[in-house]
Amino acid sequence: MPVVTVRLFAELDGRPIEDLPLTHTWAAPSVRAFSFIVDDAAAYQLAEVTALDTWLALVFYTSQAITVRLNGQNDAGIPLKAGGVIAIVGTRIDTYTPWTILNNSGQRAIIRGVALGSIH
Amino acid sequence: MAAGVKIVMEVEIDGDMAPGFPIVRRLVTDEAQAFTWPWALNATPDPLTYIEVPGSGSAATPGMRRINAFLLRPTDTVRVAVNGQIVIEGAPVMIEAGGMMLMFDGELGPGGTMLSVANMSNSLPTIEGFIAGKHLAAEEIPCP
Numbered sequence: 001m002p003v004v005t006v007r008l009f010a011e012l013d014g015r016p017i018e019d020l021p022l023t024h025t026w027a028a029p030s031v032r033a034f035s036f037i038v039d040d041a042a043a044y045q046l047a048e049v050t051a052l053d054t055w056l057a058l059v060f061y062t063s064q065a066i067t068v069r070l071n072g073q074n075d076a077g078i079p080l081k082a083g084g085v086i087a088i089v090g091t092r093i094d095t096y097t098p099w100t101i102l103n104n105s106g107q108r109a110i111i112r113g114v115a116l117g118s119i120h
Numbered sequence: 121m122a123a124g125v126k127i128v129m130e131v132e133i134d135g136d137m138a139p140g141f142p143i144v145r146r147l148v149t150d151e152a153q154a155f156t157w158p159w160a161l162n163a164t165p166d167p168l169t170y171i172e173v174p175g176s177g178s179a180a181t182p183g184m185r186r187i188n189a190f191l192l193r194p195t196d197t198v199r200v201a202v203n204g205q206i207v208i209e210g211a212p213v214m215i216e217a218g219g220m221m222l223m224f225d226g227e228l229g230p231g232g233t234m235l236s237v238a239n240m241s242n243s244l245p246t247i248e249g250f251i252a253g254k255h256l257a258a259e260e261i262p263c264p
Contacts, residue, residue: 002134008222009128010191010250012152017250022193022220033138059131061143071213076203080226085145087129090219112140114131 001027004116006059006089024089028056028116035112044069044077044100052117055093060113061085064105071095077102123152125189125252127224145224149188152252159237159245170201170212170236176251184253187228187235191249193220196241204232214240220249228253 009021036048044067062084067077070088072095078086082105093099103109125147131138157174176187192200192215200221201212215221228234239245 005130005132007130007132008191008220011124011126012154012250012252013124014126017154017191019248024218024220031133033133033140035140059129061140072211073205075206076232078202078223078226079228080223083145084225085127085129085143085222086224086226087220087222088213088215089221090216091221092214092216114133114138114141 001029002031003027004031004057004114006057006087008087024057026056026116029118030116032115034115035110038066038101038103038109038111040103040106040108042104044102046097047099047101047111049115051119052115053094053119055098055115055117056091057089057116058091058093058099058113059087059089060111062109062111064103064107064109066105066109067102069100070098072097122148122150123252124148125152125250127222147189147225147252149252150255151184152250154250155248157247159239159247162239163244164242165240167199167238167240168207170207170233170238172233173235173237173247173251176235184251185230185255187251187253188226189224189250189252190235191220191222192237193248194237194245195247196239196243196245198245198247199238199240201233201236201238203228203234207238212238217241
């Protein structure tokens with residue numbers, strides 16, 4: 001099984017946050033490193049990254065402002081600016097629509113990241 | 121006074137850096153605060169009771185008007201509702217003990233409950249992390 005390590009360093013006003021960096025390491029049945037385009041559209045689109053039935057981690061960033069809904073969410077979502085990042089580690093997302101993306105930035109958005117999960 | 125927040129994130133697959141990583145991001149916000157939040161409400165799973173992350177602010181409580189970044193690291197399993205998410209059982213994202221949820225360079229709010237947590241464990245989790253965001257903009261401050 002592939003082994004994935006996510007490491008996060010963070011500083012507030014130039015000072016490292018206590019107990020960081022965080023390091024999470026797992027072996028999981030399946031890992032997907034992805035980079036895909038989401039066209040400008042007026043509606044949420046089901047994001048790519050196929051063949052994962054249960055997601056254990058998702059780390060990604062976007063080149064344009066988008067809004068993300070996770071785990072079948074159907075309300076406001078999480079707005080990200082261009083360059084914005086979401087990292088969810090140690091989760092269990094297994095809904096039919098694990099994530100959808102609204103890109104109404106006027107430009108194509110490139111979504112890049114890694115998803116870790118299992119296949120039933 | 122402005123507050124600077126910086127993250128560096130690395131993702132490795134089988135010892136090799138994943139394509140597109142590491143990434144470095146910086147933000148300047150009005151306020152940033154690290155916190156350690158001991159849960160004091162219930163030591164049983166309660167998927168419908170969400171409590172605001174301290175300092176995160178909402179329509180009803182003081183705090184940040186907008187959240188541009190947050191990190192949550194629970195010691196036990198929780199669910200996290202973001203940006204006024206409607207809470208129905210099983211919907212908000214679950215973060216297991218020792219996991220984390222990070223948003224960086226987003227914009228939650230204004231109004232509503234921007235960031236809240238429900239305990240999904242049989243113990244009292246401690247949630248560590250930080251939030252960074254903006255205060256009321258001058259044009260948003262109501263006239264007396």
